Amino acid sequence: MPELPEVETVRRGLAPVMEGATIEAVELNRKDLRFPLPHRFRARLAGRRVVALRRRAKYLLAELDDGTTLLMHLGMSGSFRIDRRDALAGEAFRHPRGKDAAHDHVVFHFRAGHSGGGGRVVYNDPRRFGFMLLLKAGQRDTHPFLAGLGPEPVDGGLDATYLARRFAGRSAPLKAALLDQRTVAGLGNIYVCEALWRARLSPRRVAGTLTKANGAPTARLAGLASAIGAVIEEAVEAGGSSLRDYVRADGELGLFQHRFAVYDREGKPCLRDGCRGMVRRIVQSGRSTFFCPLCQR
DNA sequence: CGAATGACCTGTGAGC
DNA sequence: TGCTCACAGGTCATTC
Numbered sequence: 001m002p003e004l005p006e007v008e009t010v011r012r013g014l015a016p017v018m019e020g021a022t023i024e025a026v027e028l029n030r031k032d033l034r035f036p037l038p039h040r041f042r043a044r045l046a047g048r049r050v051v052a053l054r055r056r057a058k059y060l061l062a063e064l065d066d067g068t069t070l071l072m073h074l075g076m077s078g079s080f081r082i083d084r085r086d087a088l089a090g091e092a093f094r095h096p097r098g099k100d101a102a103h104d105h106v107v108f109h110f111r112a113g114h115s116g117g118g119g120r121v122v123y124n125d126p127r128r129f130g131f132m133l134l135l136k137a138g139q140r141d142t143h144p145f146l147a148g149l150g151p152e153p154v155d156g157g158l159d160a161t162y163l164a165r166r167f168a169g170r171s172a173p174l175k176a177a178l179l180d181q182r183t184v185a186g187l188g189n190i191y192v193c194e195a196l197w198r199a200r201l202s203p204r205r206v207a208g209t210l211t212k213a214n215g216a217p218t219a220r221l222a223g224l225a226s227a228i229g230a231v232i233e234e235a236v237e238a239g240g241s242s243l244r245d246y247v248r249a250d251g252e253l254g255l256f257q258h259r260f261a262v263y264d265r266e267g268k269p270c271l272r273d274g275c276r277g278m279v280r281r282i283v284q285s286g287r288s289t290f291f292c293p294l295c296q297r
Numbered sequence: 298c299g300a301a302t303g304a305c306c307t308g309t310g311a312g313c
Numbered sequence: 314t315g316c317t318c319a320c321a322g323g324t325c326a327t328t329c
Contacts, residue, residue, distance in 0.1 A: 034305075075306095076306090076307095077306085077307075077308085100308095103307085125306095126306080126307050126308065127305085127306045127308080128305085129305070129306070169299095170299075170300095171299080172299075172300060172301095176300080176301090244308085244309075285300090285301075285302085286301085286303085
């Protein structure tokens, strides 16, 4: 489900509930998601206070008061839901449409404190491609999942020079090169398609052709770097994209799906002014790519 | 080394 | 109605 804008939207929804709050208990309805949950997971979390809830790429990082970090990834179908204590006291809680309580795998119970609250944060994930890990204090920058990530697309130092260095000599198509989290952190299938459309670049184009022989960026790379930043920034502002699932912890829908230029628009007209092209769907690296063959070169 | 492929899971919608 | 198939926002391990 979630790419960077969706994960950031989840973070913003959860932060007011989790930051500064103390975990009273953790309920595990399953002890394996994509990987087995960490050893002594419940005991290591009980009584811990969440100091900050951060995001890196598509990871959520809950920093705890003992120096450990709870790292969470939503995979394809993971989502968080906030159950407030007042809601629990009244009518039985109603699951948002399409969410089955059978897939509520992890439930964090928070202690009621001076800031009111209490209540629960529930992790639901039908496909169980998501996972949670506990990182010790020193592992935060060295853990393999985090160490190799590329720059954040917004305010992370992403620019044409970086992309030129990264693409030099690579024969993979742009689509694959950009899906690789070591290139730019947090991009996924939707936003790669959208950024390439904005930059008028074909997803099939060989990445290395955008770097000059001397390693300098071609002019088109500046356009790509800014297209990536812009699409991610706009999507975060819109609360992400909601396709088949709710994304936000408060149950509200993201809105960016209404602004897709190409994603899931196979056979529809290209939205670029003056372009008479038709959006095409092809498969690359086993995933759907949407693009306009007329104006994306 | 980089590139391509399969594997991991469940749910949903299209087509018959 | 009910079956089968393709496909879904990700990424890790394996193979070439």
